[in-house]
Amino acid sequence: MLDLIGSLVAQDTTTRLIIDVALYFGLFVIVAMALNFQYGNAGVPNFGCAVQVIVGGFTVSAITTRLTFALVQQGGMVLKPYSSDFDWVYNNFYNVDVIANSYIRDKPFLGISLLLFSFAVALVLGAVMGWLISVPAIRLRATYLMITLITMADASQIVGRNIVGISGGTLGMFVPNVFEWYPGDRGVITAVITLAIGLISFFIFRTMLNSPYGRLMRAIRENEITVGSVGKNVTGIRRNILMFASGITALSGVLLSFYFSYVIEANFQRAFWTYWPWLMLMVGGPGNNAGTFLGCALVTLMRRVIIQYKWVLDVYIFFPIAYLEDILLGTLLIVFLIFRPSGLIPEKLLYIPGVNYGKMVREEVKVDWRSAPKAGEGKGKGRFSLRRKKKEGET
Amino acid sequence: MDYDTILFWIMIALWVIMPTFIVIEEIRERRSIARDRRSE
Numbered sequence: 001m002l003d004l005i006g007s008l009v010a011q012d013t014t015t016r017l018i019i020d021v022a023l024y025f026g027l028f029v030i031v032a033m034a035l036n037f038q039y040g041n042a043g044v045p046n047f048g049c050a051v052q053v054i055v056g057g058f059t060v061s062a063i064t065t066r067l068t069f070a071l072v073q074q075g076g077m078v079l080k081p082y083s084s085d086f087d088w089v090y091n092n093f094y095n096v097d098v099i100a101n102s103y104i105r106d107k108p109f110l111g112i113s114l115l116l117f118s119f120a121v122a123l124v125l126g127a128v129m130g131w132l133i134s135v136p137a138i139r140l141r142a143t144y145l146m147i148t149l150i151t152m153a154d155a156s157q158i159v160g161r162n163i164v165g166i167s168g169g170t171l172g173m174f175v176p177n178v179f180e181w182y183p184g185d186r187g188v189i190t191a192v193i194t195l196a197i198g199l200i201s202f203f204i205f206r207t208m209l210n211s212p213y214g215r216l217m218r219a220i221r222e223n224e225i226t227v228g229s230v231g232k233n234v235t236g237i238r239r240n241i242l243m244f245a246s247g248i249t250a251l252s253g254v255l256l257s258f259y260f261s262y263v264i265e266a267n268f269q270r271a272f273w274t275y276w277p278w279l280m281l282m283v284g285g286p287g288n289n290a291g292t293f294l295g296c297a298l299v300t301l302m303r304r305v306i307i308q309y310k311w312v313l314d315v316y317i318f319f320p321i322a323y324l325e326d327i328l329l330g331t332l333l334i335v336f337l338i339f340r341p342s343g344l345i346p347e348k349l350l351y352i353p354g355v356n357y358g359k360m361v362r363e364e365v366k367v368d369w370r371s372a373p374k375a376g377e378g379k380g381k382g383r384f385s386l387r388r389k390k391k392e393g394e395t
Numbered sequence: 396m397d398y399d400t401i402l403f404w405i406m407i408a409l410w411v412i413m414p415t416f417i418v419i420e421e422i423r424e425r426r427s428i429a430r431d432r433r434s435e
Contacts, residue, residue, distance in 0.1 A: 019406070183398055184398045184399035184402070191406050192409065195406060195409040195413065199413050206420075290418060293414055294414075345421070348425055
Protein backbone atom coordinates (compact mmCIF):
# COMPACT_ATOMS: atom_id res chain seq x y z
CA MET A 1 0.00 0.00 0.00
CA LEU A 2 2.80 2.40 0.92
CA ASP A 3 4.41 1.72 -2.42
CA LEU A 4 1.19 2.66 -4.20
CA ILE A 5 0.80 5.88 -2.23
CA GLY A 6 4.48 6.67 -2.70
CA SER A 7 4.06 6.32 -6.44
CA LEU A 8 1.08 8.68 -6.47
CA VAL A 9 2.82 11.49 -4.62
CA ALA A 10 6.09 11.08 -6.46
CA GLN A 11 5.42 14.18 -8.50
CA ASP A 12 4.31 17.62 -7.50
CA THR A 13 0.61 18.30 -7.06
CA THR A 14 0.05 20.31 -10.26
CA THR A 15 1.69 17.71 -12.47
CA ARG A 16 -0.26 14.97 -10.71
CA LEU A 17 -3.47 16.94 -11.27
CA ILE A 18 -2.71 17.37 -14.99
CA ILE A 19 -1.97 13.65 -15.35
CA ASP A 20 -5.13 12.77 -13.48
CA VAL A 21 -7.30 15.06 -15.61
CA ALA A 22 -5.67 13.74 -18.80
CA LEU A 23 -6.28 10.15 -17.78
CA TYR A 24 -9.91 10.69 -16.87
CA PHE A 25 -10.41 12.73 -20.02
CA GLY A 26 -9.03 9.82 -22.06
CA LEU A 27 -11.19 7.28 -20.24
CA PHE A 28 -14.32 9.37 -20.67
CA VAL A 29 -13.50 9.99 -24.33
CA ILE A 30 -13.50 6.23 -24.93
CA VAL A 31 -16.79 5.70 -23.06
CA ALA A 32 -18.53 8.79 -24.48
CA MET A 33 -17.42 8.02 -28.07
CA ALA A 34 -18.82 4.51 -27.72
CA LEU A 35 -22.02 5.97 -26.28
CA ASN A 36 -22.24 8.46 -29.13
CA PHE A 37 -21.78 5.57 -31.54
CA GLN A 38 -24.69 3.73 -29.92
CA TYR A 39 -27.11 6.50 -29.03
CA GLY A 40 -26.07 9.44 -31.19
CA ASN A 41 -25.87 7.44 -34.39
CA ALA A 42 -27.89 4.26 -33.94
CA GLY A 43 -30.46 5.40 -31.40
CA VAL A 44 -29.63 2.63 -28.90
CA PRO A 45 -29.96 4.32 -25.50
CA ASN A 46 -27.28 2.43 -23.59
CA PHE A 47 -27.75 3.21 -19.92
CA GLY A 48 -25.51 0.32 -18.99
CA CYS A 49 -22.08 1.75 -19.83
CA ALA A 50 -21.00 0.84 -16.29
CA VAL A 51 -21.55 -2.84 -17.12
CA GLN A 52 -19.01 -2.73 -19.90
CA VAL A 53 -16.47 -0.74 -17.89
CA ILE A 54 -16.85 -3.17 -14.99
CA VAL A 55 -16.19 -6.06 -17.38
CA GLY A 56 -12.83 -4.46 -18.21
CA GLY A 57 -11.99 -4.07 -14.54
CA PHE A 58 -13.01 -7.62 -13.68
CA THR A 59 -11.00 -8.94 -16.63
CA VAL A 60 -7.87 -7.55 -15.02
CA SER A 61 -8.70 -8.69 -11.49
CA ALA A 62 -10.06 -12.14 -12.27
CA ILE A 63 -8.17 -13.24 -15.37
CA THR A 64 -4.96 -11.22 -15.82
CA THR A 65 -4.05 -11.55 -12.14
CA ARG A 66 -4.52 -15.34 -12.20
CA LEU A 67 -2.54 -15.62 -15.42
CA THR A 68 0.26 -13.57 -13.88
CA PHE A 69 0.27 -15.80 -10.80
CA ALA A 70 0.50 -18.89 -13.02
CA LEU A 71 3.40 -17.38 -14.99
CA VAL A 72 5.17 -16.33 -11.81
CA GLN A 73 4.83 -19.83 -10.37
CA GLN A 74 6.16 -21.29 -13.61
CA GLY A 75 9.10 -18.93 -13.27
CA GLY A 76 10.01 -20.63 -10.00
CA MET A 77 8.68 -18.04 -7.53
CA VAL A 78 6.68 -19.24 -4.54
CA LEU A 79 3.32 -17.59 -3.94
CA LYS A 80 1.14 -17.77 -0.87
CA PRO A 81 -1.99 -19.90 -1.48
CA TYR A 82 -4.75 -18.10 -3.36
CA SER A 83 -7.29 -20.76 -4.28
CA SER A 84 -9.88 -20.10 -1.54
CA ASP A 85 -11.77 -16.82 -1.21
CA PHE A 86 -10.07 -16.00 2.09
CA ASP A 87 -6.57 -16.59 0.68
CA TRP A 88 -7.42 -14.76 -2.53
CA VAL A 89 -8.12 -11.57 -0.59
CA TYR A 90 -5.75 -11.73 2.37
CA ASN A 91 -2.68 -13.07 0.52
CA ASN A 92 -3.34 -10.83 -2.44
CA PHE A 93 -1.10 -7.94 -1.41
CA TYR A 94 1.89 -10.21 -0.75
CA ASN A 95 1.38 -12.20 -3.96
CA VAL A 96 0.93 -9.13 -6.14
CA ASP A 97 3.21 -6.52 -4.67
CA VAL A 98 6.03 -8.61 -3.29
CA ILE A 99 6.19 -11.50 -5.73
CA ALA A 100 4.42 -10.73 -9.04
CA ASN A 101 5.57 -7.12 -9.37
CA SER A 102 9.17 -7.99 -8.60
CA TYR A 103 8.93 -10.73 -11.24
CA ILE A 104 7.66 -8.29 -13.89
CA ARG A 105 10.21 -5.60 -12.93
CA ASP A 106 12.97 -6.85 -15.23
CA LYS A 107 10.65 -8.29 -17.89
CA PRO A 108 9.16 -5.44 -19.94
CA PHE A 109 8.04 -7.84 -22.65
CA LEU A 110 5.95 -9.76 -20.11
CA GLY A 111 4.40 -6.55 -18.79
CA ILE A 112 3.43 -5.36 -22.27
CA SER A 113 2.13 -8.82 -23.17
CA LEU A 114 -0.08 -8.85 -20.06
CA LEU A 115 -1.41 -5.41 -20.97
CA LEU A 116 -2.22 -6.49 -24.54
CA PHE A 117 -3.71 -9.74 -23.28
CA SER A 118 -5.97 -7.76 -20.94
CA PHE A 119 -7.08 -5.53 -23.81
CA ALA A 120 -7.84 -8.50 -26.03
CA VAL A 121 -9.78 -10.39 -23.36
CA ALA A 122 -11.66 -7.24 -22.32
CA LEU A 123 -12.64 -6.59 -25.95
CA VAL A 124 -13.98 -10.11 -26.33
CA LEU A 125 -15.68 -10.24 -22.93
CA GLY A 126 -17.09 -6.74 -23.42
CA ALA A 127 -18.59 -7.85 -26.73
CA VAL A 128 -19.96 -11.01 -25.09
CA MET A 129 -21.48 -8.88 -22.34
CA GLY A 130 -22.97 -6.60 -25.01
CA TRP A 131 -24.54 -9.65 -26.62
CA LEU A 132 -25.79 -10.94 -23.25
CA ILE A 133 -27.45 -7.68 -22.31
CA SER A 134 -28.91 -7.39 -25.77
CA VAL A 135 -30.65 -10.78 -25.59
CA PRO A 136 -33.49 -9.75 -23.29
CA ALA A 137 -33.39 -6.05 -24.02
CA ILE A 138 -32.71 -5.25 -27.66
CA ARG A 139 -36.25 -5.76 -28.89
CA LEU A 140 -37.62 -3.46 -26.21
CA ARG A 141 -38.56 0.12 -26.82
CA ALA A 142 -36.15 2.84 -25.67
CA THR A 143 -37.58 3.37 -22.18
CA TYR A 144 -37.69 -0.31 -21.25
CA LEU A 145 -34.27 -0.90 -22.79
CA MET A 146 -32.86 1.90 -20.62
CA ILE A 147 -34.45 0.51 -17.46
CA THR A 148 -33.14 -2.98 -18.19
CA LEU A 149 -29.62 -1.70 -18.82
CA ILE A 150 -29.59 0.40 -15.62
CA THR A 151 -30.65 -2.69 -13.69
CA MET A 152 -27.87 -4.71 -15.31
CA ALA A 153 -25.30 -2.07 -14.34
CA ASP A 154 -26.37 -2.41 -10.71
CA ALA A 155 -26.50 -6.19 -10.97
CA SER A 156 -22.93 -6.41 -12.24
CA GLN A 157 -21.74 -4.32 -9.28
CA ILE A 158 -23.63 -6.58 -6.87
CA VAL A 159 -22.04 -9.65 -8.49
CA GLY A 160 -18.58 -8.13 -8.02
CA ARG A 161 -19.36 -7.26 -4.40
CA ASN A 162 -20.50 -10.75 -3.49
CA ILE A 163 -18.30 -13.07 -5.54
CA VAL A 164 -14.92 -12.65 -3.87
CA GLY A 165 -13.02 -14.57 -6.52
CA ILE A 166 -13.72 -11.87 -9.12
CA SER A 167 -12.46 -8.67 -7.54
CA GLY A 168 -11.98 -9.35 -3.86
CA GLY A 169 -15.56 -8.51 -2.85
CA THR A 170 -16.03 -5.45 -0.66
CA LEU A 171 -12.31 -5.23 0.18
CA GLY A 172 -11.15 -5.12 -3.43
CA MET A 173 -7.78 -6.43 -4.54
CA PHE A 174 -4.46 -5.35 -5.94
CA VAL A 175 -3.62 -6.25 -9.50
CA PRO A 176 -0.14 -6.72 -10.96
CA ASN A 177 1.52 -3.55 -12.12
CA VAL A 178 2.20 -4.24 -15.79
CA PHE A 179 4.32 -1.07 -15.92
CA GLU A 180 6.60 -2.19 -13.11
CA TRP A 181 9.50 -2.32 -15.58
CA TYR A 182 9.03 1.39 -16.36
CA PRO A 183 11.54 3.40 -14.32
CA GLY A 184 9.26 6.42 -13.80
CA ASP A 185 5.73 7.05 -12.59
CA ARG A 186 3.01 4.59 -13.56
CA GLY A 187 0.38 7.33 -13.89
CA VAL A 188 2.12 9.11 -16.79
CA ILE A 189 2.53 6.04 -18.95
CA THR A 190 -1.07 4.97 -18.26
CA ALA A 191 -2.34 8.44 -19.21
CA VAL A 192 -0.36 8.39 -22.49
CA ILE A 193 -1.70 4.94 -23.39
CA THR A 194 -5.25 6.01 -22.45
CA LEU A 195 -5.12 9.11 -24.64
CA ALA A 196 -3.61 7.10 -27.49
CA ILE A 197 -6.41 4.54 -27.25
CA GLY A 198 -8.93 7.40 -27.11
CA LEU A 199 -7.48 8.73 -30.38
CA ILE A 200 -7.48 5.29 -32.00
CA SER A 201 -11.07 4.64 -30.93
CA PHE A 202 -12.03 8.01 -32.41
CA PHE A 203 -10.54 6.94 -35.77
CA ILE A 204 -12.34 3.58 -35.60
CA PHE A 205 -15.72 5.17 -34.84
CA ARG A 206 -15.19 7.86 -37.46
CA THR A 207 -14.38 5.28 -40.13
CA MET A 208 -17.42 3.22 -39.20
CA LEU A 209 -19.73 6.23 -39.19
CA ASN A 210 -18.52 7.34 -42.63
CA SER A 211 -19.01 3.86 -44.08
CA PRO A 212 -22.27 2.54 -45.56
CA TYR A 213 -22.84 0.80 -42.20
CA GLY A 214 -22.82 4.21 -40.52
CA ARG A 215 -25.52 5.41 -42.89
CA LEU A 216 -27.51 2.29 -42.11
CA MET A 217 -27.16 3.05 -38.39
CA ARG A 218 -28.52 6.53 -38.91
CA ALA A 219 -31.36 5.15 -40.96
CA ILE A 220 -32.28 2.81 -38.10
CA ARG A 221 -32.16 5.70 -35.68
CA GLU A 222 -34.48 7.78 -37.87
CA ASN A 223 -37.00 5.09 -38.74
CA GLU A 224 -36.39 1.48 -37.96
CA ILE A 225 -39.68 0.34 -39.47
CA THR A 226 -38.64 1.67 -42.88
CA VAL A 227 -35.23 -0.01 -42.62
CA GLY A 228 -36.86 -3.26 -41.57
CA SER A 229 -39.31 -3.04 -44.46
CA VAL A 230 -36.47 -3.02 -47.01
CA GLY A 231 -35.11 -6.28 -45.64
CA LYS A 232 -32.54 -5.22 -43.07
CA ASN A 233 -32.28 -7.12 -39.82
CA VAL A 234 -32.78 -4.19 -37.43
CA THR A 235 -32.50 -6.24 -34.24
CA GLY A 236 -29.30 -7.91 -35.45
CA ILE A 237 -27.73 -4.59 -36.43
CA ARG A 238 -28.62 -3.02 -33.07
CA ARG A 239 -27.12 -6.05 -31.33
CA ASN A 240 -23.90 -5.76 -33.37
CA ILE A 241 -23.64 -2.07 -32.51
CA LEU A 242 -24.11 -2.81 -28.80
CA MET A 243 -21.49 -5.58 -28.93
CA PHE A 244 -18.91 -3.50 -30.77
CA ALA A 245 -19.32 -0.46 -28.52
CA SER A 246 -19.31 -2.66 -25.40
CA GLY A 247 -15.97 -4.14 -26.40
CA ILE A 248 -14.42 -0.68 -26.84
CA THR A 249 -15.93 0.59 -23.56
CA ALA A 250 -14.42 -2.35 -21.66
CA LEU A 251 -10.94 -1.03 -22.53
CA SER A 252 -11.48 1.94 -20.23
CA GLY A 253 -12.11 -0.46 -17.33
CA VAL A 254 -8.79 -2.17 -18.03
CA LEU A 255 -6.92 1.13 -18.13
CA LEU A 256 -8.53 2.38 -14.92
CA SER A 257 -7.56 -0.84 -13.12
CA PHE A 258 -3.95 -0.58 -14.21
CA TYR A 259 -3.85 3.11 -13.27
CA PHE A 260 -4.87 2.35 -9.69
CA SER A 261 -3.22 -1.10 -9.67
CA TYR A 262 -6.27 -1.94 -7.64
CA VAL A 263 -9.77 -3.16 -8.47
CA ILE A 264 -12.87 -2.79 -6.34
CA GLU A 265 -16.46 -2.86 -7.52
CA ALA A 266 -17.12 0.53 -5.87
CA ASN A 267 -14.82 2.10 -8.51
CA PHE A 268 -17.36 1.28 -11.20
CA GLN A 269 -20.42 3.08 -9.96
CA ARG A 270 -23.38 3.49 -12.23
CA ALA A 271 -23.60 7.25 -11.70
CA PHE A 272 -19.95 7.76 -12.58
CA TRP A 273 -19.66 5.52 -15.62
CA THR A 274 -23.14 5.97 -17.07
CA TYR A 275 -24.58 9.35 -16.14
CA TRP A 276 -21.44 11.44 -16.62
CA PRO A 277 -20.80 10.05 -20.13
CA TRP A 278 -24.45 10.80 -20.88
CA LEU A 279 -24.01 14.32 -19.57
CA MET A 280 -20.95 14.75 -21.80
CA LEU A 281 -22.94 13.54 -24.77
CA MET A 282 -25.87 15.86 -24.04
CA VAL A 283 -23.66 18.89 -23.38
CA GLY A 284 -21.54 18.42 -26.51
CA GLY A 285 -24.36 17.28 -28.75
CA PRO A 286 -25.29 13.71 -29.67
CA GLY A 287 -24.57 12.48 -33.17
CA ASN A 288 -21.22 14.15 -33.76
CA ASN A 289 -17.76 13.36 -32.52
CA ALA A 290 -16.64 16.95 -32.10
CA GLY A 291 -19.54 17.57 -29.74
CA THR A 292 -18.72 14.46 -27.73
CA PHE A 293 -15.16 15.64 -27.44
CA LEU A 294 -16.16 19.11 -26.34
CA GLY A 295 -18.61 17.65 -23.83
CA CYS A 296 -15.88 15.38 -22.41
CA ALA A 297 -13.46 18.28 -22.03
CA LEU A 298 -16.02 20.61 -20.40
CA VAL A 299 -17.48 18.09 -17.97
CA THR A 300 -14.08 16.70 -16.95
CA LEU A 301 -12.89 20.24 -16.31
CA MET A 302 -16.03 21.20 -14.39
CA ARG A 303 -15.82 18.06 -12.27
CA ARG A 304 -12.23 18.80 -11.41
CA VAL A 305 -12.96 22.44 -10.52
CA ILE A 306 -15.93 21.41 -8.36
CA ILE A 307 -13.91 18.72 -6.58
CA GLN A 308 -11.04 21.13 -5.99
CA TYR A 309 -12.99 24.15 -4.77
CA LYS A 310 -16.23 22.82 -3.29
CA TRP A 311 -14.76 22.95 0.23
CA VAL A 312 -14.72 26.75 0.02
CA LEU A 313 -18.53 26.68 -0.11
CA ASP A 314 -18.88 24.24 2.74
CA VAL A 315 -19.93 26.86 5.32
CA TYR A 316 -22.67 28.31 3.09
CA ILE A 317 -24.40 25.08 2.09
CA PHE A 318 -26.95 23.26 4.20
CA PHE A 319 -26.47 19.79 2.63
CA PRO A 320 -23.33 17.62 2.74
CA ILE A 321 -20.77 19.18 0.40
CA ALA A 322 -19.90 15.77 -1.08
CA TYR A 323 -23.14 15.93 -3.08
CA LEU A 324 -22.38 19.31 -4.67
CA GLU A 325 -20.78 17.74 -7.74
CA ASP A 326 -23.79 15.50 -8.39
CA ILE A 327 -26.27 18.34 -7.82
CA LEU A 328 -24.49 20.86 -10.07
CA LEU A 329 -23.84 18.44 -12.91
CA GLY A 330 -27.37 17.02 -12.63
CA THR A 331 -28.75 20.55 -12.86
CA LEU A 332 -26.55 21.17 -15.89
CA LEU A 333 -28.01 18.10 -17.59
CA ILE A 334 -31.57 19.30 -16.94
CA VAL A 335 -30.74 22.80 -18.20
CA PHE A 336 -29.29 21.38 -21.41
CA LEU A 337 -32.23 19.07 -21.94
CA ILE A 338 -34.67 21.98 -21.58
CA PHE A 339 -32.86 24.79 -23.37
CA ARG A 340 -30.45 23.10 -25.75
CA PRO A 341 -31.38 19.48 -26.40
CA SER A 342 -29.14 19.31 -29.48
CA GLY A 343 -26.06 20.26 -27.43
CA LEU A 344 -23.39 22.89 -27.99
CA ILE A 345 -22.49 21.52 -31.42
CA PRO A 346 -25.69 20.33 -33.15
CA GLU A 347 -25.56 17.34 -35.43
CA LYS A 348 -24.80 18.05 -39.07
CA LEU A 349 -25.72 16.18 -42.22
CA LEU A 350 -23.57 13.18 -43.05
CA TYR A 351 -20.71 14.13 -45.31
CA ILE A 352 -19.08 11.55 -47.53
CA PRO A 353 -16.19 12.88 -49.61
CA GLY A 354 -17.12 13.02 -53.30
CA VAL A 355 -20.82 12.29 -52.74
CA ASN A 356 -23.43 15.02 -52.93
CA TYR A 357 -26.58 13.38 -51.64
CA GLY A 358 -28.95 16.18 -52.50
CA LYS A 359 -27.80 16.19 -56.11
CA MET A 360 -27.82 12.41 -56.31
CA VAL A 361 -31.39 12.13 -55.07
CA ARG A 362 -32.62 14.74 -57.57
CA GLU A 363 -30.83 13.18 -60.52
CA GLU A 364 -31.53 9.53 -59.90
CA VAL A 365 -34.91 9.49 -58.23
CA LYS A 366 -37.09 11.43 -60.60
CA VAL A 367 -40.23 11.80 -58.56
CA ASP A 368 -42.51 14.58 -59.68
CA TRP A 369 -45.16 14.93 -57.03
CA ARG A 370 -47.03 17.55 -59.09
CA SER A 371 -47.98 15.00 -61.76
CA ALA A 372 -49.16 12.38 -59.24
CA PRO A 373 -52.96 12.14 -58.82
CA LYS A 374 -54.35 13.66 -55.69
CA ALA A 375 -56.37 11.59 -53.26
CA GLY A 376 -60.04 11.49 -54.19
CA GLU A 377 -59.41 13.22 -57.51
CA GLY A 378 -61.10 11.96 -60.65
CA LYS A 379 -64.12 9.71 -60.37
CA GLY A 380 -65.15 10.83 -56.90
CA LYS A 381 -64.90 7.30 -55.49
CA GLY A 382 -61.89 7.98 -53.30
CA ARG A 383 -61.74 6.80 -49.74
CA PHE A 384 -62.20 10.29 -48.40
CA SER A 385 -64.65 11.49 -50.96
CA LEU A 386 -67.16 13.94 -49.51
CA ARG A 387 -69.62 13.18 -52.29
CA ARG A 388 -69.74 9.51 -51.41
CA LYS A 389 -70.26 10.25 -47.72
CA LYS A 390 -73.14 12.52 -48.58
CA LYS A 391 -74.69 9.77 -50.65
CA GLU A 392 -74.41 7.30 -47.84
CA GLY A 393 -75.95 9.79 -45.42
CA GLU A 394 -78.89 10.26 -47.73
CA THR A 395 -79.59 6.56 -48.02
CA MET B 396 17.20 9.89 -18.67
CA ASP B 397 13.99 11.39 -17.33
CA TYR B 398 11.33 9.26 -19.02
CA ASP B 399 8.52 10.87 -17.03
CA THR B 400 9.18 14.29 -18.52
CA ILE B 401 9.29 12.90 -22.07
CA LEU B 402 6.06 10.98 -21.57
CA PHE B 403 4.45 13.95 -19.87
CA TRP B 404 5.05 16.09 -22.94
CA ILE B 405 3.90 13.30 -25.24
CA MET B 406 0.72 13.23 -23.15
CA ILE B 407 0.26 16.99 -23.51
CA ALA B 408 0.91 16.69 -27.26
CA LEU B 409 -1.73 13.97 -27.57
CA TRP B 410 -4.09 16.07 -25.50
CA VAL B 411 -3.63 18.97 -27.92
CA ILE B 412 -3.51 16.94 -31.14
CA MET B 413 -6.77 15.06 -30.51
CA PRO B 414 -9.15 18.03 -30.23
CA THR B 415 -7.27 20.03 -32.85
CA PHE B 416 -7.60 17.24 -35.36
CA ILE B 417 -11.28 16.72 -34.58
CA VAL B 418 -12.10 20.44 -34.77
CA ILE B 419 -10.24 20.82 -38.10
CA GLU B 420 -12.06 17.83 -39.54
CA GLU B 421 -15.41 19.09 -38.28
CA ILE B 422 -14.84 22.52 -39.84
CA ARG B 423 -13.79 20.91 -43.14
CA GLU B 424 -16.89 18.71 -43.25
CA ARG B 425 -19.21 21.60 -42.43
CA ARG B 426 -17.59 23.71 -45.15
CA SER B 427 -17.92 20.90 -47.68
CA ILE B 428 -21.60 20.45 -46.82
CA ALA B 429 -22.17 24.19 -47.17
CA ARG B 430 -20.33 24.16 -50.53
CA ASP B 431 -22.47 21.26 -51.74
CA ARG B 432 -25.59 23.14 -50.73
CA ARG B 433 -24.49 26.25 -52.59
CA SER B 434 -23.69 24.21 -55.71
CA GLU B 435 -27.21 22.77 -55.67
